Amino acid sequence: MKYIAVVEDEALMREELADMLRRNGYRVEEICEFGQITDQIRKLSPDLVLLDLNLPQTSGFQVCREIKQKTSVPVLVLTSRDQLRDELYALELGADEYLTKPCRKERLLARVSNVLKRYEGRANLLEGLDFLLDRQTYTLYIHNRSVILPGNQGKILEVFLNHGDQIVTKEVLCMALWGTTEFIDENALQVNLTRLKKTMAGLEMRQQIVPVRGMGYRLTAEEGKDEAKG
Amino acid sequence: MKYIAVVEDEALMREELADMLRRNGYRVEEICEFGQITDQIRKLSPDLVLLDLNLPQTSGFQVCREIKQKTSVPVLVLTSRDQLRDELYALELGADEYLTKPCRKERLLARVSNVLKRYEGRANLLEGLDFLLDRQTYTLYIHNRSVILPGNQGKILEVFLNHGDQIVTKEVLCMALWGTTEFIDENALQVNLTRLKKTMAGLEMRQQIVPVRGMGYRLTAEEGKDEAKG
DNA sequence: GAGAAACCTTTCATTCACTGTAAGTGTTTT
DNA sequence: AAAACACTTACAGTGAATGAAAGGTTTCTC
Numbered sequence: 001m002k003y004i005a006v007v008e009d010e011a012l013m014r015e016e017l018a019d020m021l022r023r024n025g026y027r028v029e030e031i032c033e034f035g036q037i038t039d040q041i042r043k044l045s046p047d048l049v050l051l052d053l054n055l056p057q058t059s060g061f062q063v064c065r066e067i068k069q070k071t072s073v074p075v076l077v078l079t080s081r082d083q084l085r086d087e088l089y090a091l092e093l094g095a096d097e098y099l100t101k102p103c104r105k106e107r108l109l110a111r112v113s114n115v116l117k118r119y120e121g122r123a124n125l126l127e128g129l130d131f132l133l134d135r136q137t138y139t140l141y142i143h144n145r146s147v148i149l150p151g152n153q154g155k156i157l158e159v160f161l162n163h164g165d166q167i168v169t170k171e172v173l174c175m176a177l178w179g180t181t182e183f184i185d186e187n188a189l190q191v192n193l194t195r196l197k198k199t200m201a202g203l204e205m206r207q208q209i210v211p212v213r214g215m216g217y218r219l220t221a222e223e224g225k226d227e228a229k230g
Numbered sequence: 231m232k233y234i235a236v237v238e239d240e241a242l243m244r245e246e247l248a249d250m251l252r253r254n255g256y257r258v259e260e261i262c263e264f265g266q267i268t269d270q271i272r273k274l275s276p277d278l279v280l281l282d283l284n285l286p287q288t289s290g291f292q293v294c295r296e297i298k299q300k301t302s303v304p305v306l307v308l309t310s311r312d313q314l315r316d317e318l319y320a321l322e323l324g325a326d327e328y329l330t331k332p333c334r335k336e337r338l339l340a341r342v343s344n345v346l347k348r349y350e351g352r353a354n355l356l357e358g359l360d361f362l363l364d365r366q367t368y369t370l371y372i373h374n375r376s377v378i379l380p381g382n383q384g385k386i387l388e389v390f391l392n393h394g395d396q397i398v399t400k401e402v403l404c405m406a407l408w409g410t411t412e413f414i415d416e417n418a419l420q421v422n423l424t425r426l427k428k429t430m431a432g433l434e435m436r437q438q439i440v441p442v443r444g445m446g447y448r449l450t451a452e453e454g455k456d457e458a459k460g
Numbered sequence: 461g462a463g464a465a466a467c468c469t470t471t472c473a474t475t476c477a478c479t480g481t482a483a484g485t486g487t488t489t490t
Numbered sequence: 491a492a493a494a495c496a497c498t499t500a501c502a503g504t505g506a507a508t509g510a511a512a513g514g515t516t517t518c519t520c
Contacts, residue, residue, distance in 0.1 A: 084334055091340045096348075104314055110321045118326075118348060123374050132350065136376045139369040144353050146366045148378060150478055186495095188480050194497065195478095211496065213488075380507055416467095418509050424468065425507095441467065443517075 002116055003027045005046040007037060007063070008078075009055055013101075017050065017078075020105055021112075034058055038066040041073060047123075048116055051095075053079040053086065061093060068094030069164050072126060072135075074119045076112060078103065094127070126161045129221055130206045133157055142203050152177055153196040160209065160219040169216035193217070232346055233257045235276040237267060237293070238308075239285055243331075247280065247308075250335055251342075264288055268296040271303060278346055281325075283309040283316065291323060298324030304349050306342060308333065356391045359451055360436045363387055372433050382407055383426040390439065390449040399446040423447070 004026050008014040011032075018028040029044050031037065034057045041049060049067060053060030060079070067075050074096040079086070082100040090098050096115050099108060124135040131142035138154025140147045149157065159168055159176045174184045177192065197209055207219050234256050238244040241262075248258045259274050261267065264287045271279060279297060283290030290309070297305050304326040309316070312330040320328050326345050329338060354365040361372035368384025370377045379387065389398055389406045404414045407422065427439055437449050 084337060088336055088340050091344055096344075106318055107314060110318050114321050114326075124376060130350075134369065134376050137369050137378045139364065139367050139376070139378070141350065141352075144350075146354060146364050146369070148367045148369070152479075185480075187482080190497070191480070191499095194499095197497095213495070382508075415509075417511080420468065421470095421509070424470095427468095443466070 001025065001027050002048070003029070003044075003046045004048045004050055004112070005029045005031055005041060005044055005073075006050045007031045007034075007055070008050070008052040009034065010052075013052075020108075021050075024109055026112075037063050038070055041067055042071055045071075046073060047119070048112060049073055049075045050112075051075050051077050051079075053077060053081055053090070061089060064090060064095055065093040068127070070162065072123060074115050076115055078108065126158060128157075128161055128205070128207055131203075133161060140203070142205060145203075147199075147203065149199065150195075152192045153199055156192060156196050157200075160217075163219070165218060165220065167212050167216050167218050172216070231255065231257050232278070233259070233274075233276045234278045234280055234342070235259045235261055235271060235274055236280045237261045237264075237285070238280070238282040239264065240282075243282075250338075251280075254339055256342075267293050268300055271297055272301055275301075276303060277349070278342065279303055279305045280342075281305050281307050281309075283307060283311055283320070291319060294320060294325055295323040302353065302355075304345050306345055308338065356388065358391060358435070358437055361433075363391060370433070372435060375433075377429075377433065379429065380425070382422045383429055386422060386426050387430075390447075393449070395448060395450065397442050397446050397448050402446070 002025075004021055006014055006018050006021070006028060008017065008030075009032075014030055014032075018030050021028045029046060031040055033040065034055050037058070051060060051064060051067075053064075055063065060077075064075055064077065067073060075094070076097040076099065077090045077095045078099050078101060080101045087098045087100075096118075097111050099111060125141075126133045126135055131140055133140050133149075133154070135158060138149040138151065138158075140149055140154075140157075155176050156173060159173055163172075170184065170186065170189060173189055173193075174180065177189065193209065200208065207221055209217050210220050211217055232255075234251055236244055236248050236251070236258060238247065238260075239262075244260055244262075248260050251258045259276060261270055263270065264285050267288070281290060281294060281297075283294075285293065290307075294305055294307065297303060305324070306327040306329065307320045307325045308329050308331060310331045317328045317330075326348075327341050329341060355371075356363045356365055361370055363370050363379075363384070365388060368379040368381060368388075370379055370384075370387075385406050386403060389403060393402075400414065400416065400419060403419055403423075404410065407419065408415075423439065430438065437451055439447050440450050441447055
C-alpha cells in the first residue's frame, strides 16, 4: 500500500484530504508540526508528499526545496495560490506536480497516482543539477548516458549531493569513506577527490567540486564565476 | 539540445508553438501527416511529444496510448478539451502531462522542462516483467533495490529481454558474449548462465530462464506452470 | 533400467579495476 | 620566500569477475 504524507495547516482541509486518500487505498500520515518538516519526512519516508504552500512558521517553497534536495520523495504541491509565478517557482524548485485548490478529487487522485507511478523503483536516485545518482550502486545518469562510479567516488558525490551547496569538511568526507574521522589520511582523500573530479570533468557535468581553502569543499554550479579576484 | 515533436493539425497553432519552442532552445519537428504517427515518432525519436487530442483521421487518445505502449518517449498532451474526463483518460493511457489550451507559454515551457527532466537518463532502460535493466551499465532495478550485474550476466539478460518470450539459442548467446559463434565454449556459457540464474533467484525476480532441451533457453514468467506432465 | 546426451554445479587460477601509499609538484597566503 | 594547503602521478596490494576443469544430475531412448 502506497504511503502519503499530507502537509497542510488547516485542520479541516487536512482531515478531508487524508480521509479521501484513505478511502482510495492509501496509507496517510498527517503532519501537523511545521518545524523540521524535512526531518519528519525523512523519518516517515513516505512514497509521496502532498504539500500546501501556505504554512505557519516556514515558507512552503523552502520546505519544497529542502525535501527535493535532501530526500528522494516526490512532492505534489496542492495550494490555493493560483499565481502562475508561484507555480513556476515551485516547479523550478523541483516540485513534481502543482495543483490549485479547489481541486476535484478525481483530478487529484489521478495526479497522485501519476506521480507515484513515475517514481516506481526510482526511490534511490539523488538529483544533481544535470544528473542522477543511484545511492545503492553509484550508477550515474547524465546526458542520456549511464556510468558506474567506483565506490569511493560514489560515496563522495553522495555526500556532496546531501549537502546542497554547503561546504563539506574533510572530516565529513573521511567519515563517509572510512567511518572514522580519526587518523584521517588526508592524502587518500585527496586522491579520491581528484579521481572524482576527473570523472566529473570527463562527463562534462555542470557541477564541480571546488576547494574552500582551510574549510573543505563545495559542489558548485558551473565554472564561469570568477568572483572578485584582483 | 532537446528535441520535441509537435503533433497538432491546426497549422497556425502548430507554427506558433514550434516557433516558441525554438526560441526557447529546443529543436522542433512538426508532424503534419496524421497517419502512422507512432511510426513517425519512432523514426524521429524525439525527447518529447507534444500532442493535441483533436486530430483528423485518428483519435488523439489512441495515438497517445500507442506512443506510450510502443516507444519510451514521454507525451505531453496539450489540448483545448478541458473536460475532466478527457484529462483522466489521457493520464490513464499513460500521458505524462496534460495541459489545456489556452496555456501561458511560461507554464508550457515549465511543464515541458519538467517532463524532460524526469526522463533524463531513462532512455536506456529495458523493461522486464517486474524489473528494469540499464543497457549500458547493467544496473538492475527491482523491488526498490538496485544491483549491478557483472558484465556477462547483464549481456545474457539483455539478450533475453530483446527476445521477448522466444527461444534464444546458445549460438545467439555466445555471439552476444564473445562476438563469435565459432569455437563455442559451451561450458563457459553454461557457467555464466548458472550465475545469472542464481542472481535472479536471489532477487526473487518473477521471470526465469528455463532450458528448452536441444534448442536453447527461454525467459518465462513465473514458475508455477506445470504444463501437462503425466 | 542401462547408457548416452544434454544440462548443471563447484572449485580454482588468472586478470583487471579499484584503492591507498608514497613522493613530488602547484598554488595561495602571510 | 617560506609555510600551509591543494593537486598529480606512479606503483603495488586486494578483490571481484571470468573461463577452465572436473565431476554431478536430469532427461531421453532403447
